[in-house]
Amino acid sequence: MTLSNTERRIVENSIRDIKDFPKPGIVFKDITTLLNDREAFGVTMNHLYQKYKEYNLDYIAGIDARGFIFAATLAQMLGIGFVPIRKKGKLPYTTISEKYSLEYGVDEIEVHIDAFSNIPNARVLLMDDLIATGGTANAAARLINQAGASCVEACFIIALDFLDGQKELKKSTEVYSLVEVK
Numbered sequence: 001m002t003l004s005n006t007e008r009r010i011v012e013n014s015i016r017d018i019k020d021f022p023k024p025g026i027v028f029k030d031i032t033t034l035l036n037d038r039e040a041f042g043v044t045m046n047h048l049y050q051k052y053k054e055y056n057l058d059y060i061a062g063i064d065a066r067g068f069i070f071a072a073t074l075a076q077m078l079g080i081g082f083v084p085i086r087k088k089g090k091l092p093y094t095t096i097s098e099k100y101s102l103e104y105g106v107d108e109i110e111v112h113i114d115a116f117s118n119i120p121n122a123r124v125l126l127m128d129d130l131i132a133t134g135g136t137a138n139a140a141a142r143l144i145n146q147a148g149a150s151c152v153e154a155c156f157i158i159a160l161d162f163l164d165g166q167k168e169l170k171k172s173t174e175v176y177s178l179v180e181v182k
Contacts, residue, residue, distance in 0.1 A: 001050065001051045007043050008179070010039060011044055011157075011179055012179055013040075014037040014040030015029055015031060015179070016030040016033040017029065029181070031066060031130075031157060031158070035069065044157065044178065045073055048155065052074065052125060053078060055123070057124065057125050057152070058119045058122040058123050058149075059082070059083050059122055060072075060074055060075040060078070060083070061082075061083040061085050061111070061115075061125070061126050061144055062082065062084060062128070063085050063109070063126070063127070063136055063140050064087050064090065064109065066130075067085075067127050067128035068082075069129075070129065070155075070157065074125075081118075083111065083112075083116065085111050085126075085144075086109065087107070087108070088107075088108040091111070093113070094114075095112055096110060096111060096143060096147060097109065097143070098110070098139040098143045098146070100136060100138065107135075107136075109139055109140060109143065111143050115147055116144070117148065119149075120148075121148070121149070121150060125153055126153070127155045130156055130157065131156045131158075131160065131169065132163045133164070134167075135165075137165065137169050138168060140154075141154060151172070151173045152173065152174065153174040153176060154169055154174070155176045155177070156178070157178050158177065158179045158181060159177035159179070159180045
């Protein structure tokens, strides 16, 4: 299932480019304008609902922080649970964590150790706003599986194809994105 040409234009036109953020040479894809656009956000969420309503999902896990918005909204629409995957040190209960490489160093994300324990072998959709190099998303997919669930697919609003993040993630789970930037 893909967006129609009209839906794709609505979503793409609602995403603002910010040049030289967070550093010179980077073009930041700002989704706050998509969120602020009732039609674009509606098209996005209705499309995702139609795509995932038959997936038999138990949870949607959202990556800190923009992924929370889409994941929590879709989880509510599907009538299932939302699980936050957060940056290290942000969750109050016992966690498991996964490290991943950044351009200059290492970072770490974590999830509650019992996040998926209510449903054995839970089927989980992973969501974030954007996939670039895929480091965070790969770590998040590993965390979901480590916590006793199954990451059945990863979904992104935007994929920066020229950075190969989707290609790497596809080695461990299915991947879907609404908008691909070549």
